[in-house]
Amino acid sequence: MEARCQCGSLTATIDDGAEPTIILCHCLDCQRRTGSHYGSIAYYPGEAVALVGEAREFTRPTDAGNTFTSGFCPRCGSTVYARASRLPEITGITVGTIGDPAFPRPLRSVYEQSRHHWLTLPDDMGHHPQGRNS
Numbered sequence: 001m002e003a004r005c006q007c008g009s010l011t012a013t014i015d016d017g018a019e020p021t022i023i024l025c026h027c028l029d030c031q032r033r034t035g036s037h038y039g040s041i042a043y044y045p046g047e048a049v050a051l052v053g054e055a056r057e058f059t060r061p062t063d064a065g066n067t068f069t070s071g072f073c074p075r076c077g078s079t080v081y082a083r084a085s086r087l088p089e090i091t092g093i094t095v096g097t098i099g100d101p102a103f104p105r106p107l108r109s110v111y112e113q114s115r116h117h118w119l120t121l122p123d124d125m126g127h128h129p130q131g132r133n134s
């Protein structure tokens with residue numbers, strides 16, 4: 001499976017059979033990162049992902065005192081991957097760059113304290129006001 005930015009110059013190849021943990025995040029940082037109502041990232045074991053192409057990275061602090069780094073195409077601006085300093089062996093791939101509407105749905109929805117008021121999600125997924133331990 002291949003994820004790619006809008007212009008196609010930054011790609012991520014994901015091993016077939018690698019099991020993602022998919023998180024949907026409503027935090028304001030993810031809203032600004034994506035320019036959309038929420039961000040959604042599929043987290044894979046790092047060895048299952050191969051990145052190809054030039055990327056720039058932006059790192060920000062998290063509420064828990066760690067850092068979150070997103071990698072984006074310097075040409076078209078799409079964020080393709082992300083890494084959290086707390087889990088350095090994991091690579092996140094933004095769900096939108098996978099370009100597959102049949103992709104599995106998120107396991108949990110976090111930072112619902114800043115969820116857009118009109119947005120509803122299935123009851124039978126995890127719902128958290130902040131991080132997964134909230």
Ligand SMILES: [Zn+2]
Nearest residue numbers: 005007073076
């Ligand atoms: Zn691009």
Ligand SMILES: [Zn+2]
Nearest residue numbers: 025026027030
């Ligand atoms: Zn977030």
